Amino acid sequence: MPQQQRAQLTRHSILVAAAGVIDEVGYEAARLSAILRRCETTKGAFYFHFSGKEEVAHALVERYRENLTELSERWYQRAQDPMATLVGLTCDTARRLEEDVLLRAGLVLACNHVGTDTDGWESLFDDLVGRAAERGQLRPGADPAAAARLCYAMVVGTNLLVAGDPHRLAARLEESWRVLLPGLLADSSRLAAAAR
């Protein structure tokens, strides 16, 4: 195997091991020794790639943000209606979080280190629910900004409540959207497919 490829593999295995440890015990309690043990890598190899735990954390957050940006762009480009985009994007993200420990650790780190409000989700909810309101899709009398905050709180709360068992995230999120949407929208029948 060429040296560069092997280095890439080592770097990736460090990220996976760090994400696994952070996913299980949190960032503060994640010890370098536990990460090294998990990926069977020496300290020397670790410091060839990263200056320390902080730099690993930054790499995980960066990967999480890239993934989220890529996913949102894809859902926006489908040019569905705004609420279908919101439901589809959040459920799609939930399914990826279930499968991908690097993404789960990135989310935890993004929330703890940079603040929940700055990770792009809040403005995304505001934008999509606002567009739905402009099209007259919200229940008459529902304030768009308040509805966006409610949807965001529901997703954040669901994420927190299944934290101990991330493989239930997508199912719980779909369930919550199914209960929430019929009361929030003027006509929710169009969304039946998106929330599945």
Add this chain to the structure above:
Amino acid sequence: MPQQQRAQLTRHSILVAAAGVIDEVGYEAARLSAILRRCETTKGAFYFHFSGKEEVAHALVERYRENLTELSERWYQRAQDPMATLVGLTCDTARRLEEDVLLRAGLVLACNHVGTDTDGWESLFDDLVGRAAERGQLRPGADPAAAARLCYAMVVGTNLLVAGDPHRLAARLEESWRVLLPGLLADSSRLAAAAR
């Protein structure tokens, strides 16, 4: 001042100082030295009352649980309808959390140390939404257990999202209930007063 009374005051000032530090920086980062500085208490006086930071944390959680139990009993005894009880109890709790740093720290500790599911809230939501369903108060087709989980996720998410600014908690919670309830209930007009 009698000695016993002075000892009680010292104990209370340690709890308030610890709660303040935990509220600002979290439990892990809360240092004993910062707590002692804040309440202007010596190490000797501290160890007269508590064996260490852990015992302070336990005292705060215990106080939080007692308060929550007392509040729920009061709201249950009013014998209002179940959803009005749920809305009133959560908003009342939010207002107390805004005012009382000991309670805020107790909630944070209860969630982090004992797990979000075991602090009594989840079963309370399940019970009250279930009773509302039995009375035919939920929107036709809404699954009571799923509706309870949605309401709980909304409250937990709202709490998390205003964590940096706890004085917005009650207002944000009332706003979320106002958006959520009309779509969740068969007839939400009765609840207008409770969600205020």
